[in-house]
Amino acid sequence: MKKDIGNSLALYPTPLVVVGAMTEGKPNWLLVGHLGIMGHDHVMVSLASAHFTNKGIKENKKLSIAIVDEALLPKADYVGCVSGSKEDKSKVFSYHISEAGVPIMDEAPVVMACSVEDIYETAGFESFICTIDHVYADEEVVNEKGKLDYRILKPVLFEMPTYEYLRTGEIIGNCMTIRNKE
Template identity: 55%
Template sequence: MNTKKNIGAQLALYPAPVIVVGAMVEGKPNWTLVAHAGTVAHSHLMLSMVKAHYTNKGIRETKKVSVNVVDASWLKKADQMGIISGNKTDKSQAFDYTIGENGAPLIDSAKLSIECEVDGNYELEGFDQFICKILATYADESILNEKGKINYHVFKPVLFEFPTYEYFLTGEKAGDCGKM
């Protein structure tokens, strides 16, 4: 017997990693908190961002963007990037940053940053869906295992749950893929 209730057309693919997106806008870095992002291929990711974001202007102009994955050590500051509008406030000094090898600003306090180039934009219902080719991934050595891969037992990205707007810490291992 099916006990599931139809709750309508709800976005229910959450929780998802919390990220701060960075782009150069008029020669300065700007940052915004993004909740809608994901992989679309092994080589690409997608950023779904409200068109009105100031950061979108820089992404459209430069075609360069950084995805900075948030952990608990800088969550409070990251959260502020979703409250403060770059259209009204200069957010260029919100973080210490480095310009990546491909021109996107990378947040120094992020233990994991991904530098991308925009391949395309699918516009949908007031959102830009930036399809981004991954050019480089920068990881702090403290989160790498002996094989140089990201160790998610050490690096624990914060997750965002929509629509309650709550943050969660990643938890314990549930099993091994393909061996359950």
């Protein structure tokens, strides 16, 4: 027997990221736990409409998405607790500006530079539909096939109903090889 727990989001945990955007002429960083994959080259980042970062994203149609690992977590948590409209968060992380004008966090093991294709609005939220333009990764998190190695990367996961950060777990098998053989 299953218990009805209402209409809560049951798709968590998700990778924790920091979104970067040029806002009022300087980088602003925001901790984000609402994001998703849309095909092989698109992502969606959903932000509360009131966030200061949204202004820069809408003006420039660009953003970066940095994957948070445990080393980055204290600073990432901090940028999720203060508003860029009240505090200058541009110096929290070391960064450089890409050729496309996107702030790229140097401290993050993986950063995606994205172009905003569309904005989908729901009550209190703006969801930015983005094309992934570039992925920048530290060499130590890339395997011999040129793919990200999540056993080394170990992204922090965010669990919404409890607001907890989780460690990624062990590999339990390879996709499309675990079959019910009964």
